[in-house]
Amino acid sequence: MSPGAAPTPLAQARYHLGYQVAGRATLRVQRLRDERRLAARRPRPGDALLPTLASMARMKELMTGHYLRGRYVPGVRPVAWVTSGAPVEVLTALGFFLVYPENHAALCGARKQGAAYCVQAEDRGYSRDLCSYARTDIGAVLSGRTPVGSLPPPDLLVCCTNICQTVKWWYEVLADHFGCPLVTVDTPFLYGQAQPHQVDYVRRQIEEDLTPTAERASGRHLHPRRLREVVVQAHEASQLWLDILDRSQHRPAPMTAFDGFLLIGPIVNLRGHPETTRFYRHLLAELDARIAAGTGAVADERYRVLWDNLPVWYRLSGLSRQLAGLGVNVVASTYTYAWGELASMIDPDDPWGSVARTYLHPILNRSTGHKLDAMRGMVERFGLDGAILHSDRSCKPYSLGQIDQRDRLVGDLGVPTLLLEADHNDQRVWAEAQNTGRIEAFVEMMAAGR
């Protein structure tokens, strides 16, 4: 959609019929059918994992609906492609449809297609040492293929350096390819709490650079009341997500981190939307019902474990089943917490300042000592028996410091800790026999220590 252009009648008609009428109705019917199927499922003797949470059906409806909407949105809504740590409240308030290339890449990874897209990028000269999210995204863009049918091209690109520096170059590639404006929000790395001048620095970029550029790209003006509404929703949904994760402090835990890796979709992709808040209220109620019934996600929860770093998307169900079969429930994860732990910083009465503060404090923009403290806190709060640190070949900022963090967890807290070498999206890095052996040895280590 060209800057400031009014929606075309044809595009609007397609959007209305294809997404709002036919698409949503179909997804609703599918969801109701899935919910009935999931609710009817009973655990079978010998099953290591309990039947899937019924809320997964709602999550699928939301996320499939989001990508379906993306097919019909060109010419109707402005589109922005953003990094997972981008300050999106402003964009949502301006009516942008948001695409998260990282989430799309994870979706490719979960379907075991990550390496195929990576190869598309590598064939065009991108190094295999680059992040596999970046390679998957660039491969999808350059090949024009995607498992979701089609992705709407961006009118605006927004990247924020609070997760890594790769995004800066990755988004320059996208800007060059799509020929649209790129806003980079620079967030200074924090060794402690953010200083007032650092918050002011980020706030001014959002207020004085991102907002006017986004207004030009969308042809709309930002209304403070609308921004406040979005921030209220973002705050409530983040708080609910945190409450959901904290429910796993119960024994047995009502969900696993592997469930969390999937259920995180709406808080990432649809942050600030009321349907996201409603979804997490529903999920929380389902978890509370499991807790009241004394039902755990893993049938025989003997060991409670932490997961650090991104998921291994192409091995999600395999790892989940393997660990559950060994009596392990991964009950906490630094990754899923990243979208909830900053909930208290979001203040609807100070939208600009609090958004700036929130996006300065993601775990990846803070020192390795901060992550160690966060993991120590989880060991205590969740009563953990061990920790799996995924040494992710693709995510250097997340993996940096893990060897020292492992030493401290083992040495100071006596928590058996496994360094699992893999990659979040490129399945060529995965070594099945070796990693299976390491996981088994890790569980035996926890058993021998009792």
Added chain:
Amino acid sequence: MTPTAVLGTGALVAVGVDAGSTTCKLVGVDASGAVAMWTLEPMTPRIEEQTDRMLTEVLAAAGGASGLPVVATGYGRKLVRAADRAVTEITCHARGVFADTGTGGTLVDIGGQDSKVIRIGPQGAPVDFAMNDKCAAGTGRFLERAAASLGVPLDDLGPTALGAGREEPISSTCTVFAESEIISLIAHGAELDAILLGLHRALVSRVLAMVRTVGLVPPLLLSGGVARNVAMVELLGRDAGTPVRLPSWPQLMGAYGAALVAARGFAAGCDREPGRVL
């Protein structure tokens, strides 16, 4: 084939099978937890048939015992049909070495296909480990390939290296590239023993990097087939700054630990009085 060795007089109560990448080891223990019998063969691709046959031979040599608990370990552990349970080498090596030496510490196990460093706690339980299993460098295969390209029998590698008057540094950390480097050194007239000393040093430096990852808590223990190489024992101790302590039969520790798990279950500290000679 190495003939089955009968050591003690006690009746077998359990058997451990270590189906490694290079050799297959069986150890039977008696009621006191001591090794009563062992056997070792080169590993063949038919793991199921080989381990079945070896087990039958061991039981026959033990007077036809049957129904004994069997635990398998090693890379082929899940293919051992006769095993009641498969347990990883980490647990089994730690268990075997602790029972044999009576001490916790830092155990280096250099096998044919991988190498690992295991920190054994004071009660005998493994508390941390690191593995090198995606690269032949840092494993016994590194020395095997070098021995083959230099035409030196495997058993002569260590003594020849220790006899060197000087050392040719090998900079390659990759087995394949190290072979090319050896050929290049030979072409430049380097002495065989000096090259071998450099090769051993390269392997030791890879292993010590892993030791540092886990943290060196003396004593430094060494198990696995490479422990038979005197140069490795000497250089590892010298470069680590602490002498290396060897268990009675370094190559059998995995199978011994597996037999102990079969006999006594999983919990650490439930084996016989540690420190007794096998």
